[in-house]
Amino acid sequence: GAVVSQHPSWVICKSGTSVKIECRSLDFQATTMFWYRQFPKQSLMLMATSNEGSKATYEQGVEKDKFLINHASLTLSTLTVTSAHPEDSSFYICSASRDPDSPLHFGNGTRLTVT
Amino acid sequence: TQLLEQSPQFLSIQEGENLTVYCNSSSVFSSLQWYRQEPGEGPVLLVTVVTGGEVKKLKRLTFQFGDARKDSSLHITAAQTGDTGLYLCADSYGQNFVFGPGTRLSVLP
Numbered sequence: 491g492a493v494v495s496q497h498p499s500w501v502i503c504k505s506g507t508s509v510k511i512e513c514r515s516l517d518f519q520a521t522t523m524f525w526y527r528q529f530p531k532q533s534l535m536l537m538a539t540s541n542e543g544s545k546a547t548y549e550q551g552v553e554k555d556k557f558l559i560n561h562a563s564l565t566l567s568t569l570t571v572t573s574a575h576p577e578d579s580s581f582y583i584c585s586a587s588r589d590p591d592s593p594l595h596f597g598n599g600t601r602l603t604v605t
Numbered sequence: 606t607q608l609l610e611q612s613p614q615f616l617s618i619q620e621g622e623n624l625t626v627y628c629n630s631s632s633v634f635s636s637l638q639w640y641r642q643e644p645g646e647g648p649v650l651l652v653t654v655v656t657g658g659e660v661k662k663l664k665r666l667t668f669q670f671g672d673a674r675k676d677s678s679l680h681i682t683a684a685q686t687g688d689t690g691l692y693l694c695a696d697s698y699g700q701n702f703v704f705g706p707g708t709r710l711s712v713l714p
Contacts, residue, residue, distance in 0.1 A: 496647075524702070533693060533706045534648070583647050585702075593638075594702060596647030 493517055494586050496597030503574055503604055510570045511600045513540075513584030519564035520586035525557075528581040528599075537582075540567040574604040607632045609705035611694060617711040618684055625680045626708040628694030633674045635698040642691040642707075651679075684712045 495514045503509050513523055521542045526534040538559055539547040546559035556578075558570040567586075571578055583599040608631040618624055628637070636655050640648035652661050654670040654677065661668045665688075667680040681688055689712050694705040 494647075499645075531709065533691075534704045536702065539701075581645075585647070593650050593653065594697070596649070598647045599645065601645065 494584065494595045494597045496584055496600055498600060499598065500601040501603070503602070505575055505604055506573055508570055508572045509574055509602060510568055511582055511584075511602075513567045513569070513586070513597055515565045515586045515595075518586075518588040520567075520588070521564060523561060523567040523584055523586040524594075525559065525567075525569050526583045526585070528583060530581075534583060537569075542567075571602065574602070576604045578602065579604045607696060607703050609694060609696065609703060611692075611705040611708050613708060614706070615709050615711075617713065620684060620686055620712055620714050622684055623680065623682050624684055624710070625678050626692055626710070628677045628679075628705055630675050630696060634670075634677075634696045636696065637670060637674075637677050638695045638697060638702075639668060639677070639679055640693040640695060641688075642693060643689070648691075648693055684710075686712050686714050688712050 493516050497512045523540040525537045527537050528534050536549050537552045540559045540561040542561045548554045561567040581599050581601050585594045585596045587594045610629045612627045638653050639651045642648040652668045657672045657674040659670040665682045669678045691707045691709050693707045696703045
């Protein structure tokens with residue numbers, strides 16, 4: 491069964507609004523989670539590394555004020571897309587592992603459509 | 606910065622055919638993974654290879670890791686429609702991952 495859960499699976503929102511996506515590790519604690527974005531027919535691109543109890547680390551070119559990440563507990567990280575625009579429409583995927591030596595488990599992704 | 610290349614980019618075959626897809630890295634892999642991603646879902650890990658020259662089999666899938674640990678191939682025997690998906694190779698060092706662009710495979714009935 492799934493060990494990393496993402497919610498919602500899909501969301502449609504209007505331009506200018508904010509959307510929150512949750513990523514939960516179901517049967518293990520994850521001090522680190524990862525957020526990816528995947529555009530149609532493209533590979534996964536790492537957006538940021540979410541660290542429990544501290545600030546997220548963002549990849550170059552990813553606006554930290556637009557993509558707010560909160561890793562408030564060892565089993566939950568959230569990604570909030572603020573003031574969403576149509577170009578933010580994408581497939582957002584999170585991942586987590588029990589520890590650096592364990593396989594990475596991916597959530598089932600969230601399809602965001604901004605109209 | 607490590608660059609991963611995958612070929613072919615797209616592949617469409619008939620059910621029952623064999624196929625091979627490739628992954629090449631600009632630098633030595635730390636730990637190579639192959640994933641399959643179906644539309645609307647997250648990637649699912651197929652295999653992890655670490656040792657140069659390593660060959661792993663997973664039912665109809667055979668994974669080879671080059672001796673120099675800079676390239677890998679995935680061979681599928683007698684493809685089935687359920688094999689359809691995006692095949693991604695990735696390198697991991699610690700909890701950091703770099704993904705290749707993927708090979709999109711379509712197996713037609």
